[in-house]
Amino acid sequence: DPVATPDISTCGPADLPPGANVVTCCPPPSAALPVDFTPPDAASSPLRRRPAAHSVTADYVARLNAGIAAMKALPAGDPRSFAAQASVHCAYCDGSYSPNGFPRVELQVHNSWLFFPFHRCYLYFFERILGSLIGDPSFAIPFWNWDAPDGMRMPAMYADQSSQLFDPRRDGRHAPPKLIDLDYNGSERRFTDNQQIDRNLRVMYRQMVSLSPTPSLFFGGAYRAGDDPNQGPGPVENIPHGPVHIWCGDPSQPSREDMGNFYSAGSDPLFYAHHANIDRMWTVWKGLDDVRRRRTDLADPDWLDASFLFYDETPKLVRIRVRDVLDTGALGYQYQDVPMPWRAARP
Numbered sequence: 001d002p003v004a005t006p007d008i009s010t011c012g013p014a015d016l017p018p019g020a021n022v023v024t025c026c027p028p029p030s031a032a033l034p035v036d037f038t039p040p041d042a043a044s045s046p047l048r049r050r051p052a053a054h055s056v057t058a059d060y061v062a063r064l065n066a067g068i069a070a071m072k073a074l075p076a077g078d079p080r081s082f083a084a085q086a087s088v089h090c091a092y093c094d095g096s097y098s099p100n101g102f103p104r105v106e107l108q109v110h111n112s113w114l115f116f117p118f119h120r121c122y123l124y125f126f127e128r129i130l131g132s133l134i135g136d137p138s139f140a141i142p143f144w145n146w147d148a149p150d151g152m153r154m155p156a157m158y159a160d161q162s163s164q165l166f167d168p169r170r171d172g173r174h175a176p177p178k179l180i181d182l183d184y185n186g187s188e189r190r191f192t193d194n195q196q197i198d199r200n201l202r203v204m205y206r207q208m209v210s211l212s213p214t215p216s217l218f219f220g221g222a223y224r225a226g227d228d229p230n231q232g233p234g235p236v237e238n239i240p241h242g243p244v245h246i247w248c249g250d251p252s253q254p255s256r257e258d259m260g261n262f263y264s265a266g267s268d269p270l271f272y273a274h275h276a277n278i279d280r281m282w283t284v285w286k287g288l289d290d291v292r293r294r295r296t297d298l299a300d301p302d303w304l305d306a307s308f309l310f311y312d313e314t315p316k317l318v319r320i321r322v323r324d325v326l327d328t329g330a331l332g333y334q335y336q337d338v339p340m341p342w343r344a345a346r347p
């Protein structure tokens, strides 16, 4: 059977690491039962085009800032607030929920085939909340284009200390112009910029192509109702997803907050740009042309019917299934087209 989030009234205490800077991760209660997700109406809603974070205009930066500021200004009891949005990640990753019908098993959306769809849903609602707060229904969140040389630094708008996008709990050594290491394991390497770029491109090829020839390899371990969590991450969840988190977090914090720990990662605005690029990789992977391979979504109903609960921008509680989010066009967004030199970087 598919994993399903139970009613949010069952949300319990999170398993937080020692020294954590929050006490609970549960979303505000909902007076009404969840409604089933309905896709945005294509005729009346503008297509959102998510831009590469390093390529945006000053006007775009101002609107993104205004949106994050508006979310931060809402009280934490409002499910649209930045604090409540950040805690969504903690609730789904640090044991606040059990899958419906399995009260003694912990729900965890990482390290399994739920990784890509859960985060797609999370960003979808985050983006709509942000857009509605600035009165712009076409607003699209940026993606951190770390897979291409022009995007391999922390995007400048996130590193501006006067910005709403800044987070002091980051590794100061990794502020721009430091190049990211997509294989980062916690120790600094002494590569030249050209060596680092070349390594990163090969990492991308290895994870997206060599290690991801089939849907079951790409998406990660099957995870069904009642299973213990952590059935095994897919190659992209493993690397570069994990290393980018660790590279951003502050090693002088107890648990490499914010980006370096599940409970706190959603508190850094950079999280949403990192995950937009992860989400983009799902779409890119399905479009890789290789006649010998079938790069498609999984057909297993236990994947397709897995479901999560999120608040939308109105804010009402919505139940959304994996099968609802396979096509970004149907969700009303697409990604800016950018060069992908890693496709030629066969190791």
Ligand code: C2O
Binding pocket: 089, 093, 110, 119, 241, 245, 265, 275
């Ligand atoms: Cu839910 Cu990047 O982790």
